[in-house]
Amino acid sequence: MNKRLGWFIIAVMAQALILAAVPGRKIYTRQTGTAILLKVAPYDPYSIMSGYYARLNYEISRPPVLEQWQEQHHGRQLKSVWMVLKKGDDGIWHADSIHDSWPKSVPDNCIVIKGKEKGGRIEYGIESYFIPEDARGTVERDLRQHHDQARAEVKVDSFGNAALIRLLIEDRVYEY
Amino acid sequence: MKKNFRISNHFREQLKQEIQSWQTDGIINQEQLATISQKYQLDRLSRERKNYLLFAIYVIGAALIGAGVISFVAAHWDKIHPVPKIVLIAGCMFTCHILGFYLWKISGKSPRLGHALIVLGTLIFGANIGLLAQIFHIKENFYNGLFAWTIGAIIMAYALESLPNAVTAIIISFIGFCWWIGDNPHAFCYYPIVTAAIFLPFAYLRRSVLTFIFSLLALGVSIMVCAIIDAEELWAFSLATAGIGLLFFAWGLLSERTDGFKFFAVPAMVIATILTAMIAYISSFKEIARESNFDRIGNWMWTIPVTACYIIATILWVSVFKSMLSNRRLRWMAISILVSATLVFLELVVRALWPSSDRIYNFYFYIVIASNLACLVLCIGLIASSFFAENRGLFWAGILFAALIIITRFFEYETGLLLKAAVFTACGIGLILAGVDFENYLKKRRLINE
Numbered sequence: 001m002n003k004r005l006g007w008f009i010i011a012v013m014a015q016a017l018i019l020a021a022v023p024g025r026k027i028y029t030r031q032t033g034t035a036i037l038l039k040v041a042p043y044d045p046y047s048i049m050s051g052y053y054a055r056l057n058y059e060i061s062r063p064p065v066l067e068q069w070q071e072q073h074h075g076r077q078l079k080s081v082w083m084v085l086k087k088g089d090d091g092i093w094h095a096d097s098i099h100d101s102w103p104k105s106v107p108d109n110c111i112v113i114k115g116k117e118k119g120g121r122i123e124y125g126i127e128s129y130f131i132p133e134d135a136r137g138t139v140e141r142d143l144r145q146h147h148d149q150a151r152a153e154v155k156v157d158s159f160g161n162a163a164l165i166r167l168l169i170e171d172r173v174y175e176y
Numbered sequence: 177m178k179k180n181f182r183i184s185n186h187f188r189e190q191l192k193q194e195i196q197s198w199q200t201d202g203i204i205n206q207e208q209l210a211t212i213s214q215k216y217q218l219d220r221l222s223r224e225r226k227n228y229l230l231f232a233i234y235v236i237g238a239a240l241i242g243a244g245v246i247s248f249v250a251a252h253w254d255k256i257h258p259v260p261k262i263v264l265i266a267g268c269m270f271t272c273h274i275l276g277f278y279l280w281k282i283s284g285k286s287p288r289l290g291h292a293l294i295v296l297g298t299l300i301f302g303a304n305i306g307l308l309a310q311i312f313h314i315k316e317n318f319y320n321g322l323f324a325w326t327i328g329a330i331i332m333a334y335a336l337e338s339l340p341n342a343v344t345a346i347i348i349s350f351i352g353f354c355w356w357i358g359d360n361p362h363a364f365c366y367y368p369i370v371t372a373a374i375f376l377p378f379a380y381l382r383r384s385v386l387t388f389i390f391s392l393l394a395l396g397v398s399i400m401v402c403a404i405i406d407a408e409e410l411w412a413f414s415l416a417t418a419g420i421g422l423l424f425f426a427w428g429l430l431s432e433r434t435d436g437f438k439f440f441a442v443p444a445m446v447i448a449t450i451l452t453a454m455i456a457y458i459s460s461f462k463e464i465a466r467e468s469n470f471d472r473i474g475n476w477m478w479t480i481p482v483t484a485c486y487i488i489a490t491i492l493w494v495s496v497f498k499s500m501l502s503n504r505r506l507r508w509m510a511i512s513i514l515v516s517a518t519l520v521f522l523e524l525v526v527r528a529l530w531p532s533s534d535r536i537y538n539f540y541f542y543i544v545i546a547s548n549l550a551c552l553v554l555c556i557g558l559i560a561s562s563f564f565a566e567n568r569g570l571f572w573a574g575i576l577f578a579a580l581i582i583i584t585r586f587f588e589y590e591t592g593l594l595l596k597a598a599v600f601t602a603c604g605i606g607l608i609l610a611g612v613d614f615e616n617y618l619k620k621r622r623l624i625n626e
Contacts, residue, residue, distance in 0.1 A: 004281055004336070011335035012273050015301045015328040019266065022305055022324065026312040052310075128315040164313045 029163040033155030034111060036085065036093045040150045040167070053128040054139060054167075056152065060085065060113070061121045063095035081115040081122050082160060092151065102160070114160030126154055126164040132176055142169045192218045234292030235340050242299025258311045265304050272297035281336075295340045298329045302348065317359060322352030330374055339387060342378050346371075346390040353398055357405050364477050365402035371395045380437070389443045396420040396451065399481045406478035410464060411524050416478070417455040418520040419485040424448035425513045426492035429500050445509070452517050453554055453577055459520055460547035460581070462588060465540035486521075505565040512557020516550035523547065551581045562614070566621050571614050579603050 039059040060083060070076065084103055086096040096110060097103070106112055115122040129152075131139050143150055146169050153165045166175035195212055198204045204212070213219055245268070272293045280290025302325040308314070309321060326349040333341035353367040371394045379388035403416035428444030431437045458464060493514065500510045523546040558574030561567070586599050 005277075007335035008273075008277050008281070011328075011332040012270065014331045015269070015273075015298075016266075018324050018328050019301070019304055019308065022308045022321075023312040023314065026314055030312075123315075125315050126313070128313060130310045130313050 025161055026163045029155050029157040029161045030165070033157040033161075033163060035153055035155050035165070036087070036111060037091055037151050037168075038154055039092050039094075040152045041147050052130055052133070052136070054131055054143065056127050056129055056164075057121075058124070058126075058152070059092075060095045061123070061127075063098070063122075065095050065098045066117075066122065069098045079117060081117055083113050083115060083122065084110050085113055085156075086110050111156055112160045113156050113162055124162045126152065126162045129164055129167055130176060131174070135174070135176070139167070139174055142172065142174075146170055188216050188218060188221055191216060192221060231288040231291065234288050235295055238292040238296035238299065241296055242303070245300050245303045261311065262308070265300065265307055269297050269300040269304060272300060277336075291336075291338065291340070294332065294336060294338060295344065298332055298341050298344060301325065301328050317355070319352040319355035319359070322348050322355065326352065330378070333378060337382055339382065339384055342375065342382070342384070342387050343390055346375050346387070346394050349375075350394045350398070353394075354401070357401060361405045362475050362477060365398065365406075365481055367398045368395050368402075368481050371398065379440075383436070383439075385439055385443060388440050389447070392424060392444060392447055396424065396447065399485060403478040403482055406475045408475070410458075411528070412478055412482075414455050414459050414520060415524050416482045416485070417451050418517040418524075419482055419489060421448045421452035421455065421513065422517045422521075423485050423489035423492065424451070425510065425517075426489055426496055429496040429503075429506065429510060430492055432503070432506065433496070433499055445506075448513060449509070449554075449558075449573075452513050452520075453551070455520055456516050456547055456550035456554060457581070457584075459523070460544060460551055460584075462540070462544050465543040465547070506561065508557050508560035508564065509570070510557075512553045512560075516554045516557075519546045519550040519553070548581070548585070551577070555581070563617065566618060568614070568618065572611075575607060575610050579607060 041057050041059075063083070065083075066081075080100070082099040082102050083095055084097045084099070084106060085093040086107075086109060088094050093111070103112060113124055115124040117123075149170045151168045153168065155163050155165055157163075166173055168174075191212070195204065195209055195218075199206065199209050245265075276290045276293030276295075276297060278290065279286045279293065281287075302322075305321045305324055309316065326345045329341050329345035329348060332338060333345055349367070349370070356367070357365070371391055375387065375391040375394065378384070379391050399420060400413055400416045404410065404413035406412070424444045425448035428441045428448060431439075431444060432441035501507060503510075523543045527543060555574045555578040558570050558577065562569075562571030562574060582599065582603055586596055
């Protein structure tokens with residue numbers, strides 16, 4: 001009986017650990033990361049929502065530096081990407097340089113964000129924003145009408161991992 | 177009687193019926209009857225039957241509640257702040273587990289309900305993974321969540337020897353695999369190795385036929401799916417299926433002669449026979465053979481599990497060959513599977529090795545001949561075995577497969593309605609006559625045996 005109880009406790013603990021591990025990295029990034037603002041646009045303006053998620057695309061998803069890098073490296077595809085971001089005068093962070101490994105030196109006013117190249121775009125794990133059922137219509141409409149004013153507040157930790165915190169469209173804040 | 181998994185309920189049911197007649201015939205006395213009844217706990221059979229039914233109802237109920245919880249999560253339960261939301265749903269999971277364990281293992285008052293609650297706890301665990309991904313806006317591949325769920329379910333299955341948890345783990349992992357292969361069509365397929373390393377040992381430890389069947393299906397189908405998705409050619413699928421047919425049948429033969437695991441023999445052999453028949457049938461179509469593109473073998477990752485399959489199958493066949501030949505009941509069936517699957521294998525390998533040779537440009541014709549021959553051999557094997565094993569199921573499987581082949585070939589090659597009518601009529605008459613003849617044979621055998 002005791003042996004069986006021991007195994008049961010181990011199994012329940014394992015399930016609890018798995019549950020803790022699911023958001024573990026995001027919690028770490030949210031707690032320790034530096035907040036930055038990114039310019040955002042819907043992935044597809046005609047189909048913003050995918051189920052309960054808004055599909056987001058960032059200015060840094062397909063930056064000019066990506067094409068420059070590919071030209072310099074004869075079209076070689078990047079798998080993992082380390083993008084150096086620099087804060088602009090408008091408060092938005094823009095792509096400064098792109099690397100295929102962690103950059104050797106990062107200027108003080110810059111931050112490194114890690115991504116993966118997928119079909120000519122770079123994904124940072126912040127492309128889906130969950131929106132509750134009753135707010136879907138409002139956010140979708142707002143994103144469609146004012147997508148040039150849409151920004152996302154993102155936190156980036158010291159390993160380059162990003163976590164999406166809230167969506168800002170003009171002076172309206174959407175946080176779920 | 178100690179909990180003995182080796183003795184099936186089917187055997188106990190039969191024994192219960194038999195010992196009554198033994199006592200009437202004076203073979204055993206009242207005391208011996210009581211001893212046997214006690215040893216095999218025959219008086220508990222009807223209660224156990226009721227308990228199984230109750231357990232099935234509880235598990236179905238648990239699955240429905242689990243589905244409700246998952247839908248609840250999917251509907252985005254946004255009125256509550258994330259922290260109480262997490263506490264609430266994690267609390268639901270722990271409550272189900274702890275209450276279930278108490279009822280099942282500690283108080284023992286309601287073991288079936290307790291077990292069902294633990295299954296519900298595992299289902300809620302899966303829903304929790306989805307909920308946490310939603311709360312933290314995690315954009316991960318969906319299959320990663322399913323694999324995490326699988327790990328939690330299989331650990332619980334091993335910890336409590338819980339069959340429904342193991343079956344849940346296999347089903348969830350297979351859905352995850354299907355998703356994964358869609359995203360990674362040319363990656364090395366780890367899933368069959370994981371299945372063989374994690375799920376099959378559970379089936380053996382728990383001596384669970386159900387888990388064994390699910391594991392074999394997950395193992396076999398994943399190798400077949402990997403082959404067709406990676407190679408993008410039907411012939412790769414055929415090659416994989418023939419190999420799995422060979423492997424599973426040999427596995428069945430090995431189980432047949434292994435004490436304590438004989439009940440794994442029939443499921444393995446049935447799955448192997450269905451797969452071999454399916455692939456021989458598919459390969460026998462003229463158009464499919466002609467359209468197969470053997471020139472392009474760009475991707476080769478799929479060949480690793482398929483080659484491993486053939487190597488293990490060869491080792492198993494060599495080890496069981498002698499005993500198979502001396503087994504009157506299974507000999508013909510085994511030989512027919514070996515010949516059919518080998519024919520499919522050889523026709524594909526020979527064609528693949530000389531893809532663009534002009535001399536064998538019309539090789540598809542030989543593929544069709546060989547595949548039809550493989551179907552025929554299988555029919556003969558099934559029917560011959562049915563006579564030796566006095567098994568009605570094998571007989572009808574063989575006869576119906578033969579009828580299917582004849583009708584298909586007529587649809588494929590012959591368009592004359594009159595001839596078709598004649599063939600269908602002949603098939604029908606043949607089926608009825610064969611059935612009557614076989615039933616007479618069975619009756620005669622029964623009389624001789626008596």
